[in-house]
Amino acid sequence: MTTPRPATELSADEARRIALRAQGFLGTPDRKAGVRGVLRHLGAVQLDTISVLARSHELIPYARLGAVGRKTVEDAYWQDTHAFEYWSHAACILPIEEWPHFAFRRRAYRNRPHWNHALPDGTYDQVVKQLRTEGPLTATDLGGAKKTSEWWDWSGTKVAVERALMYGEVVCVERRGWKRVYDLAERAVPAGLLHDELDDSECLRRLVRLAGRSLGVGTRADIADYHRLKGEQVDAVIADSGLVPVAVEGWNKPAWADPAALDTPPRGRHRTTLLSPFDSLVWERARTERIFGFTHRLEAYVPKPKRVYGYFAMPVLAGGRLVGRVDPAREGRTLVARQVTLDGPKAIPAVAQALLEAATWVDCTDVRVERVDAPELREPLSRELARALA
Numbered sequence: 001m002t003t004p005r006p007a008t009e010l011s012a013d014e015a016r017r018i019a020l021r022a023q024g025f026l027g028t029p030d031r032k033a034g035v036r037g038v039l040r041h042l043g044a045v046q047l048d049t050i051s052v053l054a055r056s057h058e059l060i061p062y063a064r065l066g067a068v069g070r071k072t073v074e075d076a077y078w079q080d081t082h083a084f085e086y087w088s089h090a091a092c093i094l095p096i097e098e099w100p101h102f103a104f105r106r107r108a109y110r111n112r113p114h115w116n117h118a119l120p121d122g123t124y125d126q127v128v129k130q131l132r133t134e135g136p137l138t139a140t141d142l143g144g145a146k147k148t149s150e151w152w153d154w155s156g157t158k159v160a161v162e163r164a165l166m167y168g169e170v171v172c173v174e175r176r177g178w179k180r181v182y183d184l185a186e187r188a189v190p191a192g193l194l195h196d197e198l199d200d201s202e203c204l205r206r207l208v209r210l211a212g213r214s215l216g217v218g219t220r221a222d223i224a225d226y227h228r229l230k231g232e233q234v235d236a237v238i239a240d241s242g243l244v245p246v247a248v249e250g251w252n253k254p255a256w257a258d259p260a261a262l263d264t265p266p267r268g269r270h271r272t273t274l275l276s277p278f279d280s281l282v283w284e285r286a287r288t289e290r291i292f293g294f295t296h297r298l299e300a301y302v303p304k305p306k307r308v309y310g311y312f313a314m315p316v317l318a319g320g321r322l323v324g325r326v327d328p329a330r331e332g333r334t335l336v337a338r339q340v341t342l343d344g345p346k347a348i349p350a351v352a353q354a355l356l357e358a359a360t361w362v363d364c365t366d367v368r369v370e371r372v373d374a375p376e377l378r379e380p381l382s383r384e385l386a387r388a389l390a
Helices: 012-022 034-042 056-065 070-081 096-110 123-134 156-167 200-215 220-226 231-240 259-263 285-292 345-361 375-389
Strands: 008-010 083-087 091-095 170-176 179-184 217-219 244-248 255-257 314-318 321-331 334-342 366-369
Touching: 008 012, 008 255, 012 200, 012 217, 012 259, 012 285, 034 056, 034 070, 034 091, 056 070, 070 083, 070 170, 083 096, 083 170, 091 096, 096 156, 096 200, 123 156, 123 170, 123 179, 156 170, 156 179, 200 217, 200 220, 200 231, 217 220, 220 231, 220 285, 244 259, 255 259, 285 321, 314 345, 321 345, 334 345, 334 375, 345 366, 345 375, 366 375
Parallel strands: 008 244, 334 366
Antiparallel strands: 083 091, 170 179, 217 255, 244 255, 314 321, 321 334
């Protein structure tokens, strides 16, 4: 693909601020739109099983809106069929109006020749029939999710209902005790959206445009990664997506921007907060390093002796920069910072503020710091916390 010559050149700082505003961290948050507004603005909120302070899909709106109630978060996602769960960047909660855009992926799954799990004869039809008469149901309700205790050893019922989810015949309408709750798409998805009428090119064009809006500015790889598209799929539609080519200082690859993001210089209040490692601001490591000069890696699946920053190290955002990391835990009503990494003494007030707000949100009344990578900063951070808690 030949990229048109960019008409706009951005400094690295301008690109960073555009990205922050596009992700909801710069400027006044739309509190009236609340959690649903955050979901619609981002276009995808990643799910994950890990829960330290809270699960990642709860941390995403918290990071932008502050201490919104956790029940409020769940209700906003799932009540009134506002959202559905599907494979996007990973397993994600998506705004229900994006259902038609994933027709290309549903078709690809239906045409997939090989699967890792065998589907016993008749099981698929039986699961759909049971959901039709008894749904919504969990995999347990349908007869059990596993054949053995091994996580990968799915029962025929679980294989069937997950296949139906990928095909789009079944929808996950909520999570209950972290179990997916399934129902027929014909019942769960509004009639005006329940179709596969968009061809693959139109699906991809819309998803590329939406990813560009949510990122503000990004490279081909950034845009492809947002909904896990292939680079060549992006290449095929980006010229017609409405995004415009830009050149960004220090970026050694072509970039594209949302034209609306270029119209008004990004200004406003910066958010100070802990970020989930699965937050769309930082979920792509190369982009995070390019924009923030910050190396970020989830170490939950790294053997403990090899971890550098901790099990669930959460980047700390302050003043539009990533100024440190906190690996949190909870002991009763104490938020424990097991390991803290600070970008120098100037980061102490921001990290203390982020810890205190997070503690309040999860109903903790105290904060304890166990370890700081720069040992001489542990006491100043503890003093800052004690002063604020007093």
